Amino acid sequence: MAAAGLRLSLLRLSEMPAALGRQSRLYSTSHAFAEVLQLPKVQQTKLLYPLQELERHLAPDARSDLHLRVFDPSPEDLARADEVFTATARNRIDYVSSAVRLDHAPDIPWPEKVCFIGRSNVGKSSLIKALFSLAPEVEVRVSKKPGHTKKMNFFRVGKHFTLVDMPGYGYRSPEDFVEMVETYLKERKNLKRTFLLVDSVVGIQNNDNIAIEMCEEFALPYVMVLTKIDRSSKGHLLKQVLQIQKFVNTQTQGCFPQLFPVSAVTYSGIHLLRCFIANITGNLR
Ligand SMILES: Nc1nc2c(ncn2[C@@H]2O[C@H](COP(=O)(O)OP(=O)(O)OP(=O)(O)O)[C@@H](O)[C@H]2O)c(=O)[nH]1
Ligand SMILES: [Mg+2]
Numbered sequence: 001m002a003a004a005g006l007r008l009s010l011l012r013l014s015e016m017p018a019a020l021g022r023q024s025r026l027y028s029t030s031h032a033f034a035e036v037l038q039l040p041k042v043q044q045t046k047l048l049y050p051l052q053e054l055e056r057h058l059a060p061d062a063r064s065d066l067h068l069r070v071f072d073p074s075p076e077d078l079a080r081a082d083e084v085f086t087a088t089a090r091n092r093i094d095y096v097s098s099a100v101r102l103d104h105a106p107d108i109p110w111p112e113k114v115c116f117i118g119r120s121n122v123g124k125s126s127l128i129k130a131l132f133s134l135a136p137e138v139e140v141r142v143s144k145k146p147g148h149t150k151k152m153n154f155f156r157v158g159k160h161f162t163l164v165d166m167p168g169y170g171y172r173s174p175e176d177f178v179e180m181v182e183t184y185l186k187e188r189k190n191l192k193r194t195f196l197l198v199d200s201v202v203g204i205q206n207n208d209n210i211a212i213e214m215c216e217e218f219a220l221p222y223v224m225v226l227t228k229i230d231r232s233s234k235g236h237l238l239k240q241v242l243q244i245q246k247f248v249n250t251q252t253q254g255c256f257p258q259l260f261p262v263s264a265v266t267y268s269g270i271h272l273l274r275c276f277i278a279n280i281t282g283n284l285r
Helices: 002-023 030-038 041-048 050-055 075-084 124-131 177-187 208-217 234-251 270-280
Strands: 093-099 113-118 152-157 161-165 191-199 222-227
Touching: 030 041, 030 075, 041 050, 041 270, 050 234, 075 270, 113 124, 113 177, 113 208, 124 161, 124 222, 124 270, 152 177, 177 191, 177 208, 191 208, 191 270, 222 234
Parallel strands: 113 161, 113 191, 191 222
Antiparallel strands: 093 152, 152 161
């Protein structure tokens, strides 16, 4: 019953921007965030700080392995980051263009960029759609079929930064994937951070190593995001999180130590990720 109640309130929360968007193109999100702050503490933590919510279930000696609070913003910071991601007349959030080659990438004056890479079907486009829920007019295409995103899709977030949705690698990925993504990662000078998505249900797979090796080889600063956390039981998620954290701690150089678990369905972890992006692009003031 309680779980159903939570689901309902989270659904209402996720529907709210779209509903508000229908009434008016311009709206404030402070209402939506105020709603979040009304949730009971455990539900609020699950939505805003999913990793910290898992902490309660960890054996004391496992806690030191998990980097839970390297990035630990306050609810006020989260609310400010939501404003960066809110479409208004002065803060236009738009799809800019698509490209299959780096020299076709748009030349945008504002420099800080973030991109999202990962296997086909891992949830890149869904995550970007969730990040942009406060800008409901932005169209981000999602599909049940792997290999849906065939081009690099560029979005602008006001004058703050641009964000790139990449095609996935693996099953049905575009033939020129390596050429496209590798060249982009290697040569795009104003790329600030790469978000590497891993499916939290299955953990790191062989072909995730393609992206990990690219990031490590090009010495890119990158961040591991664990997608679809709504699909796992708490026990399974905890097991995957600990395994992936161990991998990050022992096998990577350039990966940010803290993991970012998210769900594009319940919105768990979305506010925190928005805040992290706002922070690394210098927009959390
Ligand atoms: N339950 C659940 N399903 C998700 C989540 N994120 C994505 N999905 C589903 O996973 C499938 C693939 O999602 P996409 O966002 O298109 O994946 P992608 O990584 O962009 O895939 P490509 O464009 O093919 O590389 C879709 O059916 C989504 O609905 C999530 O957080 N929870
Ligand atoms: Mg996609």
